[in-house]
Amino acid sequence: MDISLLITHLSKRIILTENDKSFIQSELNTEFLKKGEFLLEQGDVCKKTSFVIEGCVKTYHTDKNGSEHVVAFAIEDWWTGDLASFTTNAPSDYSVKCLEDTTVVHFSKKNYEALHAQIPLFEKFLTDLYSSAYVNAQKRLVNNFSLTAKESYIEFRKKYPQFEQRIPQYLIASYLGITKEFLSKIRKEISLES
């Protein structure tokens, strides 16, 4: 399997020697999943974080009323999995499901240790992953408080134009925290304006 996308991704963040690169290639495993399959199911411990080589997944929480709330999408060149569960070994509050046929590279704890032993800077890479995940979550929180649904949607489109085409509307609505019906009305309103 071609993991050059991953190598490129890592190279942008930490310095890798040729030796490092072939080590990574030999150490990591890829997996192919069909649309609808799960990378993680709510209640299970997240045993690995995954880098998406191709395809698209959603991370979502099912609440006590049975409603699903999408908290993240991931496409090519993105990470997925539940970092919280992965590091603490606590059961995950989220499921990760493929929206398309998807190929990922897995990073188990063992992989991380091996990579860390070979490439000391790898620790910093992980810290940065957390850091940006945290920043993102907090920004979404504040946005949620200060923006109307329409504004949130416009921001979302600006920030993630790639998602618009390949992710069904009702899932975008869920990600934004609004109903699919209301998103439909917002879209109509926007289309009438321009």
Added chain:
Amino acid sequence: MDISLLITHLSKRIILTENDKSFIQSELNTEFLKKGEFLLEQGDVCKKTSFVIEGCVKTYHTDKNGSEHVVAFAIEDWWTGDLASFTTNAPSDYSVKCLEDTTVVHFSKKNYEALHAQIPLFEKFLTDLYSSAYVNAQKRLVNNFSLTAKESYIEFRKKYPQFEQRIPQYLIASYLGITKEFLSKIRKEISLES
């Protein structure tokens, strides 16, 4: 200044020798701030994270309409500051202001390096800080989507009973993402029930 609260806090998370403890004592500085003073102002780079020994602070974001949105409180035995800005050196999206006279212990980048050199496990401590900050932010996000204002308030009271007494209601409302008037109505409703 007595930083035993900090030592206890750290000891619960990583193993410290007596030597480590006195190193920490000598390395770190405490600061006393009056009610109303700032630990950080939005737009500035966060140069240090701070551990609260005594007192109470709020972290908040001022949006483009000039409205304030509280994202966190911190009292004794809690951390404060903007981790994102601290690690990336980007201007902070948040201000941190004292709600009471407050004493903190500062951790500058230099302090972290020194502590890391003396106590290798310290790196893990920092990663854990991020991790829990991230987990918290994500949980709040999901709660926001699935709970009504009343439910959010009840959860808040259960989770942070200490805050109820010392933090003004209108700030709790801001933290929950609702107006002070509406929180007042919710409280009335709850008091009528029981």
Added chain:
DNA sequence: CGTCTATTTGAATGTACTCAAAAGCGGTGG
């Protein structure tokens, strides 16, 4: 073409907000 899923539409409703005003409350100074 029929079926299944996704999107749109409309009416009725609910949750939370805005604005304005009143009431409560702690401190300070006369």
Added chain:
DNA sequence: CCACCGCTTTTGAGTACATTCAAATAGACG
């Protein structure tokens, strides 16, 4: 000791944003 001030909380009326439910329409796929 009371009057006044500033700040916080409460109350009420009117409104806006978003939801629910039900039904119609549109798209995708075999």
